Amino acid sequence: MQQVVLGNEVPSASIALGCMRMAGLELQQAERMIHTALEEGIDLFDHADIYGGGRSESVFGEVLKQNPGLRDKMLIQGKCGIRKGFYDASAEHILASVDQSLQRLGVETLDILLLHRPDALFEPEEIAEAFRTLHQAGKVRYFGVSNFNSGQIQLLKKFVDQRLIVNQLQFSLVHTALIDSGMNVNIRYDHGRDYTGHTLEYCRLQEITIQAWSPFQYGMIEGVFLENPKYEKLNRQIRLLAEQKGVSDSAVAVAWIIRHPARMQTIVGTMNEERLRSICAAAKVSLTRQEWYSLYLAAGNPLP
Ligand SMILES: NC(=O)c1ccc[n+]([C@@H]2O[C@H](COP(=O)([O-])OP(=O)(O)OC[C@H]3O[C@@H](n4cnc5c(N)ncnc54)[C@H](OP(=O)(O)O)[C@@H]3O)[C@@H](O)[C@H]2O)c1
Secondary structure, X not given: OOEEEEOOOEEEEOEEEEOOOHHHOOHHHHHHHHHHHHHOOOOEEEOOOOHHHHHHHHHHHHHHHHOOOHHHHOEEEEEEOEEOOEEOOOHHHHHHHHHHHHHHHOOOOEEEEEEOOOOOOOOHHHHHHHHHHHHHOOXXXXXXXXXXXXXXXXXXXXXXXXXXXXXXXXXXXXXXXXHHHHHXXXXXXXXXXXXXXXXXXXXXXXXXXXXXXXXXXXXOOOEEOOOOHHHHHHHHHHHHHHHHHOOOHHHHHHHHHHXXXXXXXXXXXXXXXXXXXXXXXXXXXXXXXXXXXXXXXXXXXXXX
């Protein structure tokens, strides 16, 4: 498996397993999924307090309990800050949420904690205090954010003692807002509009690793674009490259993300072992510039 170095500090595999959909699994299925991921070289497992109302963390914790030694073979990443109907980055909520996650997971430390979404009411000093408390207590090793823009990260960085090593953002062949405006500078049409505050460039400059979430979904996780008639042209091009390279369509979709020089980590959410194995073949696929752009164009994007 290809490696990335999160925030230029924490080595990890270029593909990670998102556990948002683990809540629906029985203990043995979850156990097989986690073992398959580790066998394939995946070492980071992405959680959030809200996944399955806490059930994703609970079932994962149960697997760890049944398999002594397993915890030391992985990085566990948690997220907090989304509550039912509102966002909450108050110190009180961050501290309480981490305690509950640790309890459900049955571990003493989260390797990485991310703020799940920017809370419009966030007070950077308060977040800094919460992070300091968690770090000093040994409850969290590293920190990061998710769905933050460059300005919001800068504001947070002014107060937080620890480095922010990750920004988790939606990015895929059908969700390319992070890169579109960079290829359409000074042009007055939608692709020239910057929707992100140049977050990709900012994260690269600051050595904050982007984790790409939902690599196969279109919209806000509405459905999968692979084999979807809405994306016929894109799927034709994906299939062509998949056949040439002897891998699955899913592997090509992930290889496209991995090819980007920002060295993103892709967070895949399948709960199917065979599919996960086929996706991990992406780490062995190399796409030429021309192949990479052919997929971008087939997704319906213009180049000026
Ligand atoms: N920070 C955020 O705001 C945020 C938001 C959303 C998600 N996330 C993270 O990102 C992770 C991944 O999200 P996701 O699950 O939406 O991502 P995904 O990997 O794009 O989607 C996985 C889902 O697509 C299904 N699927 C159907 N056909 C597929 C194919 N050919 N290839 C791959 N998958 C196929 C999978 O079903 P099977 O299980 O049957 O394979 C699974 O239900 C989450 O687990 C979570 O950790 C973060």
